Amino acid sequence: MDRVAVLGAGNGGQALAGSLASRGFEVCLYARNLEKLGEVRHSRLIRGYGVESWLASLAVVTDSLEFALGAADVIFVVTTADAHGELAVQMAPYLRHGQLVVLSPGRTGGVLEFRQALRQHCQAEVCVAEAQSLIYACRLEGPGRVKLIGRKERVLLGTWPAERAVTAVERIKPLFDCFQPARNLLETGLANMGAVLHPSITLLNAGTIDRGQRFFFYQDVTERIADLVARLDAERIGLGRAYGLELDSLQEWMLKAYPQTHAVSLAEQMRTSPSYYDILAPGLLDSRLLSEDVPTGLVPFEELARAAGMELPLTRALVDLASAILGRDFRRSGRTLKRMGLEGMSALDIRTVIEGGAGL
Amino acid sequence: MDRVAVLGAGNGGQALAGSLASRGFEVCLYARNLEKLGEVRHSRLIRGYGVESWLASLAVVTDSLEFALGAADVIFVVTTADAHGELAVQMAPYLRHGQLVVLSPGRTGGVLEFRQALRQHCQAEVCVAEAQSLIYACRLEGPGRVKLIGRKERVLLGTWPAERAVTAVERIKPLFDCFQPARNLLETGLANMGAVLHPSITLLNAGTIDRGQRFFFYQDVTERIADLVARLDAERIGLGRAYGLELDSLQEWMLKAYPQTHAVSLAEQMRTSPSYYDILAPGLLDSRLLSEDVPTGLVPFEELARAAGMELPLTRALVDLASAILGRDFRRSGRTLKRMGLEGMSALDIRTVIEGGAGL
Known part of the structure; x- marks a missing residue:
């Protein structure tokens, strides 16, 4: 054993x-x-x-x-x-x-x-x-x-x-x-849903969190914020496509993960999923929802997009905003192509390497 | 008369x-x-x-x-x-x-x-x-x-x-x-302080505003958010420099505009200025603090920066975020170089035109 x-x-x-x-x-x-x-x-x-x-x-x-x-x-x-x-x-x-x-x-x-x-x-x-x-x-x-x-x-x-x-x-x-x-x-x-959910919702509630006011992270999500999260998710899905993957959208994934919830919209799904709805927002702005999910989620998304010649404007915006509000350069500390051993490679090179066709 | x-x-x-x-x-x-x-x-x-x-x-x-x-x-x-x-x-x-x-x-x-x-x-x-x-x-x-x-x-x-x-x-x-x-x-x-203050504070409180919760727009600003506003302001000042202007910083301007307040930090200045402190946040996310200040402030900042070969990452991030959360492309509707009659010009061309040395 x-x-x-x-x-x-x-x-x-x-x-x-x-x-x-x-x-x-x-x-x-x-x-x-x-x-x-x-x-x-x-x-x-x-x-x-x-x-x-x-x-x-x-x-x-x-x-x-x-x-x-x-x-x-x-x-x-x-x-x-x-x-x-x-x-x-x-x-x-x-x-x-x-x-x-x-x-x-x-x-x-x-x-x-x-x-x-x-x-x-x-x-x-x-x-x-x-x-x-x-x-x-x-x-x-x-x-x-x-x-x-x-x-x-x-x-x-x-x-x-x-x-x-x-x-x-x-x-x-x-x-x-x-x-x-x-x-x-x-x-x-690229099935990193935390990267899609955490920095976006955190930053759009930065004032509230920084003032120490409590709210429910998912239950209090509004349609507009859920729409923005869906736009961000679309960037992730587009990135997956550039690497030959048909990824589930955030909403599809949530419906599979929590089939007991029958929600018509992403906002409703977030507000009503039993595994989500009573989760409180972090008490501090400097929490893993930024300090983990930006450098190990949004930053490598950006880096992989760069190798594929793509732009992810919302992803980039959230990295810039998270870096500015915590006074920390997440693009420096995060998972760059270099840190992942992929520096200088194209998306095609990366796909080949990932499959194991070349040394890593 | x-x-x-x-x-x-x-x-x-x-x-x-x-x-x-x-x-x-x-x-x-x-x-x-x-x-x-x-x-x-x-x-x-x-x-x-x-x-x-x-x-x-x-x-x-x-x-x-x-x-x-x-x-x-x-x-x-x-x-x-x-x-x-x-x-x-x-x-x-x-x-x-x-x-x-x-x-x-x-x-x-x-x-x-x-x-x-x-x-x-x-x-x-x-x-x-x-x-x-x-x-x-x-x-x-x-x-x-x-x-x-x-x-x-x-x-x-x-x-x-x-x-x-x-x-x-x-x-x-x-x-x-x-x-x-x-x-x-x-x-x-470029002395457009609304463009520096309004979209940034609004977006970092988007959840609160969108949920219809009231707060004081300036009085409730935190040190971290004020620091981010100061970083954004530094982009504006750098842009001014590229066009030959030594602009007052937001804090310098506030101290001149409201000399009765003796604040040591930008956050304190915003929280205590008599003309600011009792201003409530907008009741709706779709207010002029985004719909006016993004297209007629942050967008032309970006455009003028582009002509000068500069990047304004935080400015860009806020334009992307505002566009995404209101589902509106402010870069299309906003003051582009074309709409300002400056298309294809360098910063030097623009300075010459602005002074009146060439037709507009």
Whole structure:
């Protein structure tokens, strides 16, 4: 039976680690900062409730990457995606031949950035895969107490080269059976709905958030704002087309993900989906909804568009606005073609590389 | 004594018309839609109170442009600036040699767009001037009741060719003595503070406004939003520099305009200026703060920047966002180089033309 390391101890990491441990896997949970784990640090107990119910005992809780990676066969990276590059560099010395690293999720260009960082620092041959999204829709309600709101039945998994996804999915099937092989890394990376939803809604409510006023992130969306989100989504779909992919629109994806909601418009879908409607807006403007989703979503969208000779005006506008309001240059820190190992390539080159026809 | 036509019967038009009539000028007030004037339509009485106090009787209230323009020596255009182009076409057949038209205010490129429209439709030689801003900070409190919050002591007036400003200022001195000749049309057009303040603050509060929640437009500004406004203002100042102008920054201008406020930051200045702090945000997203200030402010900024080979990323971002959220292409309807009669010109060409060295 595989031993598993879970890196990152937020909502998603604790849900994943607990679920696996509850089913008898030997799980090591790594957190950069153990303080944040509270009593779990000592008890190693995580309780899940909602769509599943369990009390799980982790094998190890540690802040040592060396220790966490040393014993693991499969490694789930459940940090925010803007940490992937730096984490890859830190992990590089401890990775061993044959390990499987799953970025959960990878956002856009996760495996590309991760492999590029490893390439410079790591000798071992590891398989890096990226999940399209988190497996659980969940929320930490206290230390070691995870409310499991939903569990996705189908999560795409992308790898490089593309055809390795079948093997990777087979390998993780005993752990989670929701994964399905993606056609390639762009199919997972361009299905980044967070990038479409989070920065746009956040920026159009920047004043409210910055003044510390609370509102429901999706429930309070208006038709005009939903229309703008749909325009932004159309840029993503156009980008997918330039890379040979027919992507689901945001609304199509929501209707599939939450079939219990029968909404006629995107706004109504957002306002009424049970997994969405009671989600509060972030309490601070400087939250992962900008600091993760802009550099690992909108920026790589722009970069891939540039390689394809396309312009994405709304995507660009949101990157400019997010950079200006947080006083941070997300185009510098974000997933550039260079950071993804794709510098100087055309869209056709990139498609070839992504499929595994050339070295990465 | 000059006869005056005032076109536009909003806050600014009623204040201007009333002030002139109270001092004995024969004033004709033109409104496209007389219904909006309420009882003023019949009484022709306007009451001003605040920094001035008067009860004024207008000579004429009409919805006939022909009538309004026929009798006038000086014509004040006090509509929103996005109406200038269309209004110029409507005015063209009735304008007479020697009339002075004052766009009050012109926003960015007002005279340029106005002259360009006239050029195609009008034979008469008229002088068109643009004011940097409204003379009165004012608010309509009811039909014919104008609260006069402030009166500007110094309002720049720009003309084409540039040197005509001196004559124009002399000519209107009996009517208003606040006008001073601007160096050229760009000095008035690039001092467009509304373009810097309105679309940015509106878009960063789009959700709040669209949900119908009220807030104070300036008083509720946060440091982060004020910082973004300052970055946007820096683009405007850089644009001025490309056209040989050393413009006041927004904060410098506010400190001059409202010297009673001693604020250390732009945010504090906006939150505490007596002429600003109790201004409510617009009740609708589709207000002149976008529909006027984007096409007659941010769009001509972009266009002039293009001619100078400059990029204004934040300006561009706000134009894209405003266009997307209102579902309207402001770059099409706005003051393009073509509409300003400057198509194909370099910044140097434009400077020469603006000064009057070449035909417009």
